[in-house]
Amino acid sequence: MPVFASAVLRSSVVSRLRAAGCVFAEEEARILLAAAATPAELAAMVRGRAQGRPLEHVVGWAEFAGLRIAVDPGVFVPRRRSEFLAAEAARHARAGAVVVDLCCGSGALGAAVAAVATGAGHPVELYATDLDPGAVRCARRNLAGTAARVFEGDLFAALPDALRGRVEVLIANVPYVPSGDIELLPPEARLHEARPALDGGADGLDVLRRVTAAAPQWLAAGGALLFETSERQAAEALAVARAAGLTAAVSRAEELDATVVTAVRG
Incomplete structure (x- = not known):
């Protein structure tokens, strides 16, 4: 001090x-x-x-x-509850697994998964994407020591086509706040974080629908898509994942008020 x-x-x-x-x-x-x-x-x-x-x-x-x-000004601040999503994703990341962090923001989730995997002696092959140039700059700094590749672009469109069918762990911390609830958020988020990082459309699941629709094309057989949602949205989020042909289940960490859906390609 x-x-x-x-x-x-x-x-x-x-x-x-x-x-x-x-x-x-x-x-x-x-x-x-x-x-x-x-x-x-x-x-x-x-x-x-x-x-x-x-x-x-x-x-x-x-x-x-x-x-x-x-975390630079304007970039989404990683929430403590998302540590549960990182932990769940890390459980699926075997040695050499291809891991993708969609909507990566600052790169916190990818960095956490990479740190766990490296600490366990089985580094992963990490990729990350975000639409926001400011977030991409942050992610590149935060992931600099992981050999990750960070791309700027809209969801899967930013990824190399060679990853299709190879992704074993797909982390997608998509925005899930319903548009009508944005004004109810604390001013720290509402006024100082990029709205696209928060706004999930009318019911909060618009971006999730896009991710789940395309995920089977990118996931390897047995690969897992993991995403965070709210407890009240969990049932509908499960239905969205299952409609895409994925086998989905919900996990909950009460101490963090965190809800995670894991959806596996058969």
Whole structure:
């Protein structure tokens, strides 16, 4: 922690954050004080957070599955609940498996799966795609040490055609917030993250339908598509996956309020 981070200054930062409505003011103050190199930088960071910018955009990173993930302004911030999706995907990633992270955002999910696989001594062949150029830049930084290839483009259209029928683990953290619910999101998300990363169409499942319709062409036999959804959307999301000919089941992590569907090609 910088030498200027005195108890008095720490208390002042906490008070400013509390006044701005930050629920976890003490923890956020600790992160800001550790991240700032000078008093002027700290003041700018506190001001940005008090104005409603996501903490992760203010400091430039998010903690995810034990990794520090770079997150630039405007890029979707990886949620802690998505650690469950990463863990479920990692369970399917055998040695040398072709893993694809669609709608990769910052690349957090791919990075987490690659870290687990490498730590277990069986690295995977990782690819990632996103439509947002800013997200692609972040993902390339976050995946730089994994030999991953990151592409800019719309879902499968961005992938090399040679991957058709070879993908063993397909992670698709598609946007699933219904369009009408976007205005109900916290301002950190609604105002500071790219809308296409949040908006899943009228019922929240538009992008999922596109992914599941094409997934059987890209999955290897026995390959798995894994995606996150909300608990209330789970039954309909299951039906969407099954309509594409996939064998699908739901997993739930109550402590993270996380719901994941795993859909396997027979």
